[in-house]
Amino acid sequence: MSSGKGGGGGGGGKGGAGGGKKKEVKKETKLGMAYKKDDNFGEWYSEVVVNSEMIEYYDISGCYILRPWAMEIWEFLKEFFDAEIKKLKLKPYYFPLFVTENVLQKEKDHIEGFAPEVAWVTKSGKSDLEAPIAIRPTSETVMYPYFSKWIRSHRDLPLRCNQWCNVVRWEFSNPTPFIRSREFLWQEGHTAFATKEEADEEVLQILELYRKIYEEFLAVPVSKGRKSEMEKFAGGLYTTSVEAFIPNTGRGVQGATSHCLGQNFAKMFDITFENDKGSRSMVWQNSWAYTTRSIGVMVMTHGDDKGLVLPPRVAPLQVIVIPVPYKDVDTTAIVNECKKTVETLEKAGIRADLDTRENYSPGWKYSHWEMKGVPLRIEIGPKDMANNQARVVRRDNGAKADIPTADLVEKVNGLLDEVQKNLFETAKQKRDACLKVVNTWDEFIVALNDKKLILAPWCDEEEVEKDVKARTKGDLGAAKTLCTPFEQPDLPEGTTCFASGKPAKKWSFWGRSY
Structure with a gap:
């Protein structure tokens, strides 16, 4: 996989709240992904982790600066795991x-x-x-x-x-x-x-x-x-x-x-x-x-052509609130409504923030926060204020909903749960669609070349595993056992090993690996 640097990030920290005076919005266009996940996965991945501001490349190869967007995820995992092992x-x-x-x-x-x-x-x-x-x-x-x-x-x-x-x-x-x-x-x-x-x-x-x-x-x-x-x-x-x-x-x-x-x-x-x-x-x-490594697996699993997609449970920011002013509209009231929304969400334990940078258009901000994978975006404009509502947009599937202000906390919590569940279910469906059960060497080679997760009956002999590695060695790397799953399918009597023809003792996952 390529380790080349990706493009530039979102540019600048958050500015102060906008005032009543109109200011010219600087139109920024240098945002977005140069590579698509399905076309060039290696360059796509390198670009995502840099553009989302998770890492910065360092001047020693193989060493990276972990930025807050990555370290905060690590801290959430650490908080959970540390508490659990202290119980033990x-x-x-x-x-x-x-x-x-x-x-x-x-x-x-x-x-x-x-x-x-x-x-x-x-x-x-x-x-x-x-x-x-x-x-x-x-x-x-x-x-x-x-x-x-x-x-x-x-x-x-x-x-x-x-x-x-x-x-x-x-x-x-x-x-x-x-x-x-x-x-x-x-x-x-x-x-x-x-x-x-x-x-x-x-x-x-x-x-x-x-x-x-x-x-x-x-x-x-x-x-x-x-x-x-x-x-x-x-x-x-x-x-x-x-x-x-x-x-x-x-x-x-x-x-x-x-x-x-x-x-x-x-x-x-x-x-x-x-x-x-x-x-x-x-x-x-x-x-x-x-x-x-767990963070990288998450990025590879959920990321898309817009950038990072974060599960709400580990997202440093679960909701980004963006004011959407129009010409000849006093932005102060809109910004104040956005501030109140952030305060309401934070009091409810939701990690929320406000983007009031005046040198970026709302559309640019949408792309920026999509690149960073924030699970939910809330947009508030004059019509939303008039209707006592806010528009909520999901990062995982782009679904939009206009939600009454009074119901915002309850609905946002519900949506965060839905996003978390949907990301897992979608990833599981994609993983399961790649699972291929094989019984013969010819089936194994076809599945390997088709980038499948292979489940095969095996005689559990080290020499046979060495032979599989030797026979599959190539530019993409050799195949090997990944693990023998605890949940074993039935192994009918007389089943033979896919690689040796000897009696099979277990089902094991095989494939190429990182």
């Missing part, structure tokens, strides 16, 4: 950004999985460091030497910590804002338990929270499932994930992961405890995370 008795921690080479190398399988992406600090000023220091790609090896120190007895368990931080993975594939960047924000939870049963239970509890983030906040449909042995977290016992799918590109996206690490790290870092019988046991551990 998670405690906030912060561990250092740096990790020594000898500690990083301690867990062989783990570091091999991250080795190509680890960034190293080798100098301090002009002096070479005695030993290079790694910047965390994830924090297992940063945290676990201290878990070993803190855990002594079964009374110290469970240990459950979470940190909100940044990590660096020096990827060499094409950087894509939010989706694949060299530095990104995330939360990472790390927990230790006395028993595997407790660890297993938490893995699924967290995965369900991730489903809620995607489906109930971002309005993005996802599938919950388990990763193959080849695709699981390096050094872990097993990995579960929520998987999204982008119909325009025919690619899956790993939305978030919840790993059971088993006792591998406990063995490497000597994390043991004295159980209630007086003997020593190794802990069972989990780690889990979701990242700012």
Whole structure:
């Protein structure tokens, strides 16, 4: 996907309220999308995230400035998730950004999985460091030497910590804002338990929270499932994930992961405890995370040829109010009515604002706020005031309605709920329309080339998955397993693997991915 810069944004902050004097409106035309979503998805996406003022490109490739329009969305997700994990008795921690080479190398399988992406600090000023220091790609090896120190007895368990931080993975594939960047924000939870049963239970509890983030906040449909042995977290016992799918590109996206690490790290870092019988046991551990990638998945899923489309639950601004004056009309009364409308909505807990910039026409403002994806637009002009009403326009489908001023709060709340629901249902229909069930290799190749999300019977053998990757390798990338969904269709006796012809053990999602 292209990482080229998009066009300019909306231009300028909000001006003060207009007065009674008429002022010449400066006609602005440099607004709108140069690329269409269906014609050039990569350039369209790059343009949307810049023009909507979510990101700004930085002078280091793969690193981006996250602007308020993106950070506020991240804060809404953080607020929800942080409250939920605190109900599970998670405690906030912060561990250092740096990790020594000898500690990083301690867990062989783990570091091999991250080795190509680890960034190293080798100098301090002009002096070479005695030993290079790694910047965390994830924090297992940063945290676990201290878990070993803190855990002594079964009374110290469970240990459950979470940190909100940044990590660096020096990827060499094409950087894509939010989706694949060299530095990104995330939360990472790390927990230790006395028993595997407790660890297993938490893995699924967290995965369900991730489903809620995607489906109930971002309005993005996802599938919950388990990763193959080849695709699981390096050094872990097993990995579960929520998987999204982008119909325009025919690619899956790993939305978030919840790993059971088993006792591998406990063995490497000597994390043991004295159980209630007086003997020593190794802990069972989990780690889990979701990242700012979630914002990119939302943009790709809902955005259209006008720009960003935001689900109301995460929209920094849910309603924008725009005065629509006509010639020879005193704008003061219209602007005051708009101000009253914003105040009424804000008192009701609706995130609303007013655009009174005088150097832009109402039509330009409509396009600007559509570009930024605000769920509802309210227009108020002289006729609306005379009729004690306001015109409300939906961003998701463009539907317009004239609503009595007295009913505005109730109707706006109802419309916001409808927009949220419609975005999810529309996205789910588009995703489901891309789902293709296949039984043979020939059907698989046709579906792959048609950009489908493929569900196929599989023998669950690593060598077969490697073979599928090798046989599908090309300019667009190889196909791989996305996950084995927890909700399994019936697997009739005698069903064979689509790729090997051996007896099939499960249904798995396959496809290309980001």
